[in-house]
Amino acid sequence: MNKMSISQEDRFVGDLNENVGIVHRICRVYFPDTDDRKDVFQEIVYQLWKSYPAFQGQSKFSTWMYKVALNTAITHVRNTKRMIVKESLSDRISEIAISNEQNQADERLNLLYTAINTLSLVDKAIILLHLEENNYDEIALITGLTKTNVSVRLVRIKKKLEGELKNVLY
Amino acid sequence: METFDELQKSWNENKARESAALNKGVVVEVIAAQIRKERNKIFRYFWASYFWQFLIYASLGHLMVRYWGEGQTVILCAAGILMYLPFTTVFIKKYNRMAWQKSNSSAQNVLASLQMQHSLLTSFFRFKKKFDWIGIPITCLLLTAIIFKLWVPNGWAAHVAGAIISYVLILSAFLIATFTENRRSFKVPLEGLRLVMSEMQEE
Numbered sequence: 001m002n003k004m005s006i007s008q009e010d011r012f013v014g015d016l017n018e019n020v021g022i023v024h025r026i027c028r029v030y031f032p033d034t035d036d037r038k039d040v041f042q043e044i045v046y047q048l049w050k051s052y053p054a055f056q057g058q059s060k061f062s063t064w065m066y067k068v069a070l071n072t073a074i075t076h077v078r079n080t081k082r083m084i085v086k087e088s089l090s091d092r093i094s095e096i097a098i099s100n101e102q103n104q105a106d107e108r109l110n111l112l113y114t115a116i117n118t119l120s121l122v123d124k125a126i127i128l129l130h131l132e133e134n135n136y137d138e139i140a141l142i143t144g145l146t147k148t149n150v151s152v153r154l155v156r157i158k159k160k161l162e163g164e165l166k167n168v169l170y
Numbered sequence: 171m172e173t174f175d176e177l178q179k180s181w182n183e184n185k186a187r188e189s190a191a192l193n194k195g196v197v198v199e200v201i202a203a204q205i206r207k208e209r210n211k212i213f214r215y216f217w218a219s220y221f222w223q224f225l226i227y228a229s230l231g232h233l234m235v236r237y238w239g240e241g242q243t244v245i246l247c248a249a250g251i252l253m254y255l256p257f258t259t260v261f262i263k264k265y266n267r268m269a270w271q272k273s274n275s276s277a278q279n280v281l282a283s284l285q286m287q288h289s290l291l292t293s294f295f296r297f298k299k300k301f302d303w304i305g306i307p308i309t310c311l312l313l314t315a316i317i318f319k320l321w322v323p324n325g326w327a328a329h330v331a332g333a334i335i336s337y338v339l340i341l342s343a344f345l346i347a348t349f350t351e352n353r354r355s356f357k358v359p360l361e362g363l364r365l366v367m368s369e370m371q372e373e
């Protein structure tokens with residue numbers, strides 16, 4: 001860790017810990033496989049550390065973190081030679097049905113992740129940012145899309161997810 | 171939107187529960203491991219990319235020393251090295267620029283980052299294709315000449331047909347390897363980038 005001073009390193013670890021959930025959730029959205037997730041988590045932490053000295057605080061730390069983490073995850077997906085298997089919702093449902101220890105909220109969440117896994121790379125980013133309660137301006141800033149485009153896409157993505165999940169949940 | 175709101179609620183509840191803190195030691199370990207991984211990756215790429223260029227320099231250098239005093243051989247070898255040197259220099263410069271810019275683009279927005287990766291890869295691939303078109307035939311010619319000079323009695327002049335067949339065989343092997351490598355390292359990634367970018371740009 002030679003680029004940063006000790007105090008900068010401590011600040012980085014502090015900022016990272018405050019927002020580390022973002023990294024976990026991005027990894028889970030893009031990588032259903034636990035081993036892949038571990039690799040990407042480490043890669044994202046490394047990219048954040050590399051870019052941290054250039055982060056001047058012009059934007060919120062979380063906004064900057066979303067950009068670095070999403071860029072790293074998307075690059076990793078594109079570079080992964082092995083095909084990431086898209087688990088079907090029906091497979092997931094039968095799996096959940098036999099695991100009694102999971103509570104309903106976890107089941108909903110697992111189904112949501114499985115449904116998100118059926119989306120494209122870009123739509124995954126948009127829905128994730130929306131679920132993370134970023135507003136349209138922030139989503140546009142992070143993705144580079146226009147605000148109008150974000151809102152149009154969100155309506156379409158939500159409809160798609162609801163359509164897939166409706167029969168399962170209700 | 172009842173269904174989606176329920177899901178949003180589950181998402182938020184999960185957010186509150188998860189996220190164990192990382193201590194500094196773990197972060198340092200993760201970063202050190204990634205640095206090692208990145209170095210290995212660069213070393214592998216560097217080795218694969220420059221192996222044949224080093225081979226050319228080594229072979230021509232060896233021939234120059236071995237046949238020192240034989241004017242024509244020395245001049246040909248020196249010409250080969252001088253001709254190849256600018257290609258290697260530009261190749262290294264372009265590669266370094268691409269690696270540096272790529273590693274500094276991760277804090278851009280997603281679309282800008284994809285566009286930058288696409289433009290860097292396209293520019294490097296364009297240069298590499300030119301390099302391949304000129305470099306590969308010359309490399310194969312030099313390799314054929316060296317093989318015939320060192321191991322075939324009376325050299326290529328006494329076995330013109332054999333030399334031509336050898337040249338064609340070596341050239342074919344190089345072309346197949348280059349085609350495969352270009353497809354794997356450039357064409358497929360560029361196509362992937364184009365797909366994601368076009369998806370983002372459609373309204």
